[in-house]
Amino acid sequence: MQKRNSLSRQRALALTACIILAAIFLFPAFLLALNSFKTLKEIYKSVLLLPKSLNLSNYLQAFQKLDYLASIKNSLLITVGVTACATLFCPMAAWVLARSKTRKSRFLFALFSLSILVPFQCVMLPLLRVMGSLHMMNRIGLMTINLGFLCPMSILLYHGFIKNIPTDLEEAAAIDGCGPVRTFFLIVLPLLKGIGATVAILCVMSLWNDFLLPSLTINKAGLQTLPLKTYLFFGAYSKKWNLGTAALVLAVIPVVTFYAFCQKYIIKGVTEGAVKG
Amino acid sequence: MKQSKLVFWGFQTPCLIAFSLAILLPMAMGIYYSFTDWNGIGSSAVPNGLSNYITIFTNDRQFAYSFRYTLVFSLAAVLLVNLLALGLALLVTQKFRGSNAFRSIFFLPNLIGGILVGFIWQFIFSDVFDGLGTLLKIPWLCNWLSTPQTATAGLLIVVVWQMSGYMMLICIAQIQNIPDSLLEAASIDGATRFQRFWHIKLPMLTPAFTVGIFLTLANCFKLYDQNLTLTQGGPYNSSEMLTMNIYNTAFSMNKFGQAQAKGVVYLVVVAVITLTQLFFFKRREVEL
The missing domain is CATH 1.10.3720.10 (MetI-like)
Incomplete structure (x- = not known):
């Protein structure tokens, strides 16, 4: 029983680590997509905020x-x-x-x-x-x-x-x-x-x-x-x-x-x- | 007999023609040109003995710098890429649901071409890091690509981001080759998790590192696209790698002879380093 617990805990740890790492790996892609809908002014104001509208002109x-x-x-x-x-x-x-x-x-x-x-x-x-x-x-x-x-x-x-x-x-x-x-x-x-x-x-x-x-x-x-x-x-x-x-x-x-x-x-x-x- | 000869050469011809035009002929010409004063514009190339080689080794500080820079950069990248790859491989081979999805995510950057990768990270390092730096009041996050140290760190991050997924796949293939019975036997004998990793998994992974280190070294030495679009060798040529140095010697300074001599030196260095590494690691592989 104890062994099983430690095994599932190990898996949960691995899963958490993977999620964090995947977030870091995908971070550039996320920011790229986010900013592609903004105007240049919005990008200068902040790269992290959501775009005001779903602007496709870019x-x-x-x-x-x-x-x-x-x-x-x-x-x-x-x-x-x-x-x-x-x-x-x-x-x-x-x-x-x-x-x-x-x-x-x-x-x-x-x-x-x-x-x-x-x-x-x-x-x-x-x-x-x-x-x-x-x-x-x-x-x-x-x-x-x-x-x-x-x-x-x-x-x-x-x-x-x-x-x-x-x-x-x-x-x-x-x-x-x-x-x-x-x-x-x-x-x-x-x-x-x-x-x-x-x-x-x-x-x-x-x-x-x-x-x-x-x-x-x-x-x-x-x-x-x-x-x-x-x-x-x-x-x-x-x-x-x-x-x-x-x-x-x-x-x-x-x-x-x-x-x-x-x-x-x-x-x-x-x-x-x-x-x- | 005659027919088989015809078949041999006939089947060979398409590849042989393309290969000769792309590699054999230019290689032979290149060695000759490296001993001439060829300037790339006219067709004249007067032999000038060893003078190109003497110049690039004694009177070209940027070449010496690029050479050292590429070497140190590649060593750092090899270490970081393979360590991260090993970590990722160990994580995604824990049997939890969805581990395949993570495998795909970690590998994805590898498919994106160097030109795009460089531009993507240029955006991250210039605009996003600046934004974060001002927002959180961390001054060293700003102007990331305009000081030599941080530009190099940036290039390193890009290479690690791009290459570790590939090496992870190689590690995974090797981990899956380790028989479960071996690990089970060890744990019955009372080996801890760390002991199983250190004494069983790691030695059995040597073939993966042989390939992984070979590929990382070769890829770092050949790095050009990312270097071009991320830093363009800047600031002040401080991140100019060998490949870019050769390109600039030829196309900005019109010293084709010298650039070609650098190309020959570059080939010798790549060959010696990668073959030495292969030889050294092959000897350490564990036979089961």
Whole structure:
């Protein structure tokens, strides 16, 4: 009886601690939402008071200034396009690398794996030169480069998974006269759904939030992604926090929506990606 | 045999092209450029030997400062992030109702991009802290981002807020791997709660820390977006991290050769630190 009591007391304590911590974690979000309905005068008067009325004009202005829908469309195009390519091309590469035991294949795999350590700023300047001289300063160019940066991590994850799949199925298919291309698409790829979801989640997260590379390559009106547009927005309206808070709420909405729908996959994906990678 | 070679290269090609364009080729060019006087505007890049490296190590106080700053900042962040993550993980793995909801809340900041996170906290530190400071008459809450110490503290808070949820997930995965029988056996033998934590849970969590510390270190060294939108390196470049220093050397001062030399040094440092840490921690992992 006593043990049970101490157990439930421990749980109650943990719950209380969690509530307090969650309140601290969500505090910025709460203040952001609160102030996004205020006028600038009200914000100057006090950031903590409730807004006088549910005034939506900040949102309307921020919506227009952010080019909200167009920016989301631009971000989506890059995110979805590159993620689709990564989840098609990377398992292809990882499969042949895992199945072929030649020295060349081991060397290539080592090259991919080691490149995980290369930070962006180390290749940034020559990369711009390469892209400039190959006429890649456009969306397609950016997407190609994005794919290149995602290759090491994705191939490593796929490779680790494929290594542990027994080759029996593929051998049986080969005996039945199935060529390598069909074997891959009909037999191997369906087995990779789980790890594919992990890779996709990791790609989406890094692509959606990417800022520096797009800011250096596609910084043109009409092509700007959401993070880029948000940054420019604050350059123009730096101290107008009534618009700023509304813009930030708008910019956070897509991520929170995505999280609400795919929470299970996201949590599984990042945990797996971290532990295996 | 011929066909299998064709398949090998054919399947490889898309990734290999993108990878070469993004990383291999720029990496090779970058090493060459770091030994030249490239200014980024013209195409001319005359080799000048080691002079870039000599300059950045002997005659560039801001680089030395950014270097030290990034190192100290990363160490502090690694400590705070992982301690908080461990605490959060231990809390949400107590089996009470709704613990999953808390897990989701603590992880949420991690999904929000660095640019947004920086701006969100800029608002909190400038307007909200100022408001609170005047209201409660606490002077040190005001002008939080305009003194070097508090700006650094601010950046640290942001990083901890953003990253600890991620490390918490890694810790949770590891805690769930600890067999209940082990903990039960210990409590039957009379181990207190603290003893069970210290002698069983903590050693079994080493793999989580290996990964967690690796990721925090790497992420802190690569920090740029938050640094840009929270403090822009200010006040007076006091919070300028390595990545921003490289960016500014290239784009504000047009010293592309020197910036590239810094980039190479940066790569070596990141590689050495993270690989050393991995090696050191891998040895301490407990096999069951």
